[in-house]
Amino acid sequence: MDTIELLGKAQDAVTVNRVFGEPITRDGITVIPAARLTGGGGGGTGRQEGEQPGEGTGGGFGIGAAPAGMYVIKDGEVRWRPAVDINRIILGGQIVAVVALLTVRAVVRMLARSKAFRRR
Structure with a gap:
């Protein structure tokens, strides 16, 4: 996997749908859950000379999520409720x-x- 492909996958992983969940509506109240995302990535190197040409190392990308809270919409008023x-x-x-x-x-x-x- 090259660096461009890795960055593309990272971009796909960090979307608005990962941060905000699907709205839930019941009895005139809408709740939109929100998460806190953290992520990190790495790259790779390779060499074409020396004892073992073509030798190299790779990298990757990781993402984690934790509840941050929710937006509560009631009677046209929006309130933030932290987790x-x-x-x-x-x-x-x-x-x-x-x-x-x-x-x-x-x-x-x-x-x-x-x-x-x-x-x-």
Whole structure:
């Protein structure tokens, strides 16, 4: 697969239909789901000289999607409702707790050294 073909496939993978889902309508309310896309790609090289002419390496393209939220249309008014990632919230809380504990430990050690120094 050459680079032009790889880029064509990447372009086909990242379309508006991958970001926005099909609208869902029920009881006068329309919901349009939306996703967050991330992707990356790589290329390749080859050589025509040396011990093994024609040797080369290739590349590829990857894409990932996660829910971002949804647009809610009700009575002609559009509102954005973000998706809540509970796992990300829990991880953020854990990181804050660890940093707080390390900070408290450092302050306690500093105070203990300060008191020991004053006693001398």
